[in-house]
Amino acid sequence: MKIAELRTHVLEAPLEQPFGWSVDRTTVRKSCIVEIVTDTGLVGWGECFGPARPNAAVVNAFRDLLIGADPIATDVIWQNLYNRFRDQGQKGLVISGLSGVDIALWDIKGKAFGAPVHRLMGGPMRTRIQAYATGTYRRDEGDVFEYILEEVRERLDEGFEGVKLKIGIDFEEDIELIRATRDLIGPGRQLMLDANHAYDAIEAIQLGRRVADQNIAWFEEPVVPEDLASYHEVKLGQPIPVAGGECDYTRWGFINIFTSRAMDIVQPDTGAAGGLSECKKIADMATAFGIRYIPHVWGSGISMAAALQLLASVPHTPARLRPREPLLEMDRSEHPFRHAVITEPLVQHGGWVEVPTGPGLGIEVDRDALRRFAAPDS
Numbered sequence: 001m002k003i004a005e006l007r008t009h010v011l012e013a014p015l016e017q018p019f020g021w022s023v024d025r026t027t028v029r030k031s032c033i034v035e036i037v038t039d040t041g042l043v044g045w046g047e048c049f050g051p052a053r054p055n056a057a058v059v060n061a062f063r064d065l066l067i068g069a070d071p072i073a074t075d076v077i078w079q080n081l082y083n084r085f086r087d088q089g090q091k092g093l094v095i096s097g098l099s100g101v102d103i104a105l106w107d108i109k110g111k112a113f114g115a116p117v118h119r120l121m122g123g124p125m126r127t128r129i130q131a132y133a134t135g136t137y138r139r140d141e142g143d144v145f146e147y148i149l150e151e152v153r154e155r156l157d158e159g160f161e162g163v164k165l166k167i168g169i170d171f172e173e174d175i176e177l178i179r180a181t182r183d184l185i186g187p188g189r190q191l192m193l194d195a196n197h198a199y200d201a202i203e204a205i206q207l208g209r210r211v212a213d214q215n216i217a218w219f220e221e222p223v224v225p226e227d228l229a230s231y232h233e234v235k236l237g238q239p240i241p242v243a244g245g246e247c248d249y250t251r252w253g254f255i256n257i258f259t260s261r262a263m264d265i266v267q268p269d270t271g272a273a274g275g276l277s278e279c280k281k282i283a284d285m286a287t288a289f290g291i292r293y294i295p296h297v298w299g300s301g302i303s304m305a306a307a308l309q310l311l312a313s314v315p316h317t318p319a320r321l322r323p324r325e326p327l328l329e330m331d332r333s334e335h336p337f338r339h340a341v342i343t344e345p346l347v348q349h350g351g352w353v354e355v356p357t358g359p360g361l362g363i364e365v366d367r368d369a370l371r372r373f374a375a376p377d378s
Contacts, residue, residue: 001112003069005037006101008056009370010378011300013336019137022168022198029335031300032056033370034100038071042111045365046103047302049271050096052375058097066101071108078102078277082250095249095274102275103306103361110360116309117361121280123313128354131330132162132190134298138169145177149184155332159350162190162217162327167207168198175210182214193240194220197247201230201237208238218243218265231262243267246296250274254282258289267329269296270306283314292317297329301342304330304353305361308346312355328353340369 011031018027032055034046048055062081069077078098085094110117118124133155136148148165155163165181167174182191193216199207204222219240223230225247235242243265248254250273257263266286270279279295286293293314297307307328316323330348331338339345343364346353356362 001042001071002039003036003066003071004039005035006059006063006066007035007037008059009033009035010052010056010375011337011341011370011373012052012375012378013373015334015336017139017334019139019333021137021166022196025138029337030375031337032059032100033300033302033341033365034059034104036066036071036101036104036108038108042071042108044071044104044106044108044111045302045361045363046100046105046107046275047271047299047306048096048100049269049299049303050093053378054093055097055100056378058093059100062097062101071105072112074102074105074109074277077105078275091249091253096272099271099273099275099278102277103270103302106276106309107360114359116355116357116359117276117306118309118312118355121276121310121313124355125314125316126312126325126355128352129308129311129328130325131160131328131348131351131353132164132192133158133160133332134164134194134329135332136164136166137333138166144173145180148177149180152181152184156185156189159348160330161351162192164192164194164220164329166196167193168195171203171207174207178211178214178216187215190217191215192217192220192243195222197221197224199223201233204234205237208234208240212239216240220244220267221246228256228260228262232260235262235264241265243294246272248273250278251281251285254285258285258291263291265292265294267294267296269298270310271299271303276306276310279310280313283310287315287317290317292324292326294327295329298331300335300338301346301363302361302365304328304346305342305356305363308353308355309361337369337373340373341366
């Protein structure tokens with residue numbers, strides 16, 4: 001079996017309600033979907049995290065190195081693509097493009113062997129994953145406390161036992177909002193904070209100390225991702241566990257995080273950090289360093305399926321009679337094609353999501369949705 005065709009699908013959909021976070025805002029959701037077709041007719045699907053059109057350009061730059069290759073040889077292909085582009089591609093777009101390709105190849109591999117990806121990776125360690133809700137983005141209009149707390153109530157009504165609160169907008173307002181959210185959800189549910197790297201170390205430490213009594217599960221991206229020294233300062237300077245890593249890439253990027261002990265929890269995005277091949281390696285490394293692995297997920301149903309397959313095979317850290325299980329990030333913000341791109345949406349029931357058991361990623365892509373959401377001139 002050989003790779004016969006490589007296609008990219010740039011999808012785009014305007015939002016009814018634009019939203020923002022600490023460092024940016026958006027009026028549209030976009031994604032680059034990767035399709036790889038073999039000479040036997042098997043098709044694999046992947047998704048890249050990040051800017052859609054640049055990701056598609058990178059994936060298309062891989063074409064000559066992919067056509068004719070054995071799709072089952074995922075590590076051979078990964079190393080070949082990485083080594084050919086490593087001089088200018090150790091991070092960023094080259095790796096996110098490689099991630100989408102790698103996910104699609106694992107989808108093909110699973111279909112070729114008639115097994116879900118998690119079985120080929122040695123699992124399952126678990127057959128369902130507890131999800132926490134991501135959202136609470138800022139709107140252009142309205143009372144922040146009113147619409148965010150209403151959104152949090154909706155997540156509780158849906159059955160989520162954990163919610164992540166976007167902060168990094170205004171220091172004092174952030175603190176008030178954290179306390180109001182904790183009052184609403186009660187003492188037993190998990191509350192996570194995500195600053196999207198909007199603070200410096202001084203502010204992050206001050207905020208962590210001010211809300212230390214709010215039983216925060218983790219403080220995500222308190223400072224810019226390049227500055228591991230500040231991450232380490234924040235980790236030592238306040239009591240909340242520090243999380244990050246959605247802007248980091250490959251085992252070489254994460255070994256610096258692990259050896260510096262800069263984070264308590266790492267959050268690689270499977271569609272950015274190197275795909276399923278690399279993220280399994282990163283997850284195993286995290287276990288060796290005693291660091292928790294909870295991936296970042298912010299794409300369509302394809303990205304969610306990839307994350308679920310990986311989470312099903314992630315080892316316990318540590319192993320014990322009643323081990324702590326990893327969590328699935330479930331983005332609940334507006335996303336017109338999140339569920340539309342796959343024929344059977346991946347939904348939560350009482351805060352839990354079943355790991356797909358079909359071959360490969362365990363999903364079927366809806367080609368009508370790809371056409372419907374295709375970006376102009378893509």
